[in-house]
Amino acid sequence: MARKPIIAGNWKMNNTIAQTKALVADLIPLVKDANCDVVICTPYTDLAAAVEATKGSNIHVGAENVHWAEKGAFTGEISADMLKELGVEYVIVGHSERRTYFGETDQTVNARVKAALSRGLKVILCVGETLAEREAGVTAEVVTRQTKAAFEGIDNDELDNIVIAYEPVWAIGTGKTATAQDANDTIKIIRDCMAELYCPKCAENRVRIQYGGSMNAKNAKELMAMPEIDGGLIGGASLKAEDFAKVVGFDK
Numbered sequence: 001m002a003r004k005p006i007i008a009g010n011w012k013m014n015n016t017i018a019q020t021k022a023l024v025a026d027l028i029p030l031v032k033d034a035n036c037d038v039v040i041c042t043p044y045t046d047l048a049a050a051v052e053a054t055k056g057s058n059i060h061v062g063a064e065n066v067h068w069a070e071k072g073a074f075t076g077e078i079s080a081d082m083l084k085e086l087g088v089e090y091v092i093v094g095h096s097e098r099r100t101y102f103g104e105t106d107q108t109v110n111a112r113v114k115a116a117l118s119r120g121l122k123v124i125l126c127v128g129e130t131l132a133e134r135e136a137g138v139t140a141e142v143v144t145r146q147t148k149a150a151f152e153g154i155d156n157d158e159l160d161n162i163v164i165a166y167e168p169v170w171a172i173g174t175g176k177t178a179t180a181q182d183a184n185d186t187i188k189i190i191r192d193c194m195a196e197l198y199c200p201k202c203a204e205n206r207v208r209i210q211y212g213g214s215m216n217a218k219n220a221k222e223l224m225a226m227p228e229i230d231g232g233l234i235g236g237a238s239l240k241a242e243d244f245a246k247v248v249g250f251d252k
């Protein structure tokens with residue numbers, strides 16, 4: 001069974017509501033014939049506008065984070081129910097920027113994944129090694145540890161609701177992309193880990209793994225041609241409709 005590719009934009013802290021409406025309006029005609037799933041993950045303040053603007057199109061909307069608690073004294077946080085109420089379908093969890101700047105740990109990532117799934121959100125789970133870890137030769141250990149921790153307590157029947165994004169931290173926003181072969185090799189390690197955690201067929205048929213890190217209109221074709229790479233999580237290049245649409249156009 002072929003895995004359906006999924007291309008997602010991670011807008012990070014970019015775009016006002018007005019800019020969201022304009023970008024989505026430009027994007028809709030450009031990606032309407034995509035063979036892959038198309039997702040845009042926007043700041044919280046843009047979500048309602050993005051859901052409204054994408055109605056009737058093939059573009060799905062995601063948030064960039066979610067809290068693990070149902071509700072309570074967590075100033076500045078947003079719950080899964082709040083996202084669901086807006087019509088949001090996806091949420092990114094464990095992005096390296098959250099891990100680096102906001103104290104995200106393997107344990108909080110796992111708690112957020114569980115909260116999102118329990119409320120019917122689909123998760124884009126990010127894993128990836130830093131430059132120091134890559135240079136120390138511990139990439140496999142790092143992505144395996146992050147994957148195992150994130151899936152702790154997650155049932156097999158949730159696998160269709162989680163996409164993994166392999167994002168080497170040193171490739172994010174730097175213009176440095178992992179070579180297609182390197183990205184493919186590390187994604188294979190993650191898939192093998194999923195085979196061990198669940199079952200080989202589950203990992204082969206139901207686990208979609210994206211590459212992320214300076215993926216753009218120029219390098220997407222080569223990356224998408226690799227057998228293990230099921231899509232991309234796109235930062236900078238998702239902020240321009242033509243660039244993002246070109247990446248979407250390389251759906252397998």
Ligand code: 13P
Nearest residue numbers: 010172173213214235236
């Ligand atoms: P860039 O595509 O800007 O490198 O960002 C990648 C990323 O972090 C997506 O989540």
